[in-house]
Amino acid sequence: MTQPSVVVNDTTLRDGEQTAGVTFSAEERIAIARALAAAGVAEMEVGIPVMGPEECENILAIASLGLPSRLMVWGRMCEPDLTAAASCGVHFVNLSIPVSDIQIRHKLGRDREWVLDTISHFVKHAQDMGMDVSVGGEDASRADPDFLLRVVDTAQAAGAQRFRFADTLGLLDPFITYNRIRQLREATDLELEMHAHNDLGMATANTLAAVLAGAGHINTTVNGLGERAGNAALEETVTAMHHLYNIGTGIDSCHFPEISRLVSIASGRPIPVNKSIVGDAVFTHESGIHVDGLLKNPLNYQGLAPETVGRSHKLVLGKHSGTSAVMHAYATIGITLTEFEAKDLLARIREHAVVTKRIPSAADLERFYLEAMPCASVQS
Numbered sequence: 001m002t003q004p005s006v007v008v009n010d011t012t013l014r015d016g017e018q019t020a021g022v023t024f025s026a027e028e029r030i031a032i033a034r035a036l037a038a039a040g041v042a043e044m045e046v047g048i049p050v051m052g053p054e055e056c057e058n059i060l061a062i063a064s065l066g067l068p069s070r071l072m073v074w075g076r077m078c079e080p081d082l083t084a085a086a087s088c089g090v091h092f093v094n095l096s097i098p099v100s101d102i103q104i105r106h107k108l109g110r111d112r113e114w115v116l117d118t119i120s121h122f123v124k125h126a127q128d129m130g131m132d133v134s135v136g137g138e139d140a141s142r143a144d145p146d147f148l149l150r151v152v153d154t155a156q157a158a159g160a161q162r163f164r165f166a167d168t169l170g171l172l173d174p175f176i177t178y179n180r181i182r183q184l185r186e187a188t189d190l191e192l193e194m195h196a197h198n199d200l201g202m203a204t205a206n207t208l209a210a211v212l213a214g215a216g217h218i219n220t221t222v223n224g225l226g227e228r229a230g231n232a233a234l235e236e237t238v239t240a241m242h243h244l245y246n247i248g249t250g251i252d253s254c255h256f257p258e259i260s261r262l263v264s265i266a267s268g269r270p271i272p273v274n275k276s277i278v279g280d281a282v283f284t285h286e287s288g289i290h291v292d293g294l295l296k297n298p299l300n301y302q303g304l305a306p307e308t309v310g311r312s313h314k315l316v317l318g319k320h321s322g323t324s325a326v327m328h329a330y331a332t333i334g335i336t337l338t339e340f341e342a343k344d345l346l347a348r349i350r351e352h353a354v355v356t357k358r359i360p361s362a363a364d365l366e367r368f369y370l371e372a373m374p375c376a377s378v379q380s
């Protein structure tokens with residue numbers, strides 16, 4: 001486990017649950033919160049109090065667990081949201097406000113000055129109620145950069161602790177993200193948090209770009225759950241930060257498979273088999289050249305040591321196998337093959353793959369062996 005230098009604020013229980021059709025039961029919310037805390041996630045956004053008494057009870061239940069993670073709730077910049085937030089036993093609130101002209105005008109029917117005045121008022125008000133405040137800049141990626149600087153100044157002057165830069169519609173790429181966050185980083189010493197969406201498949205890349213530009217806080221969700229195409233995936237961003245940049249988060253990545261399964265079941269969203277880090281097939285190898293290389297030395301085809309994320313390599317046989325793989329697979333079931341025998345069996349294995357589109361089982365391998373070498377016997 002690495003020491004934290006980027007604070008992960010996981011929003012599976014807020015933005016993750018905003019995924020259309022997804023709801024978590026009270027028990028599932030507690031199980032997810034416990035699992036995230038056990039993995040070492042420093043912060044989590046646990047809900048939206050103004051949604052009503054049931055949401056508040058669920059938040060209170062998590063708050064009463066005494067988890068080591070810092071908890072945050074989400075609300076709009078308005079009185080009902082703040083009142084509800086103050087009743088949930090959580091003392092850190094992200095107060096969100098649209099900062100792009102399109103949302104200021106066409107969602108709120110307001111203007112930029114109203115936004116600045118509202119930030120000043122509600123940040124102070126929330127602090128007077130005993131809460132630490134993060135200002136959530138909704139649609140920050142479409143905001144006028146100069147106006148965003150005024151937003152951040154206003155938030156800081158009012159006493160906010162953090163500014164969340166939301167790429168609400170997932171429109172950024174890593175280069176633009178880097179420049180936008182760098183500009184803010186140079187202008188303020190407020191904590192900066194990146195909230196990325198995955199509409200163009202770049203949420204993880206944009207989150208990393210924000211970190212490299214100086215954001216010390218990031219939002220993630222388990223399995224990349226979240227509005228539309230989802231948010232930056234916890235498992236991807238954390239693994240990339242650890243692996244590429246040696247940036248610590250305090251998170252033990254070995255917990256990812258377990259948390260990922262838990263959230264997949266609770267959300268009813270299966271994990272794609274090729275999903276980075278946690279997908280069933282992402283450490284599975286069939287191609288002959290790769291398996292041969294891995295058997296000689298795992299480093300030949302291992303960018304990421306699977307044990308570091310709670311996984312292991314799996315070697316399978318199929319249409320693309322080579323003789324080394326066949327000899328290895330038979331050795332694991334106690335049959336030593338000559339290279340000549342392995343080549344013979346490889347043809348049989350390829351035919352099986354083409355006809356059945358299945359990975360052969362140990363029983364299939366024994367049967368192929370007995371068919372190819374009728375005088376041989378297999379010890380069970």
Ligand SMILES: CC(=O)SCCNC(=O)CCNC(=O)[C@H](O)C(C)(C)COP(=O)(O)OP(=O)(O)OC[C@H]1O[C@@H](n2cnc3c(N)ncnc32)[C@H](O)[C@@H]1OP(=O)(O)O
Nearest residue numbers: 015018048050051076077078096097098107108138168227
């Ligand atoms: C980008 C994001 O992820 S933001 C988070 C979005 N999450 C959710 O919406 C999930 C939870 N939402 C809810 O339960 C409900 O929408 C509630 C309780 C928040 C509000 O419900 P309702 O009062 O019925 O309002 P409704 O959902 O129809 O409309 C939203 C209202 O919030 C206003 N609003 C939106 N953002 C903000 C903001 N940051 N600050 C102040 N008001 C806002 C809208 O203008 C609209 O008000 P209006 O009808 O007076 O124009």
Ligand SMILES: O=C(O)CCC(=O)C(=O)O
Nearest residue numbers: 096136137138139166168
């Ligand atoms: O303003 C915020 O807190 C961010 C809200 C959000 O989820 C988003 O904009 O995508």
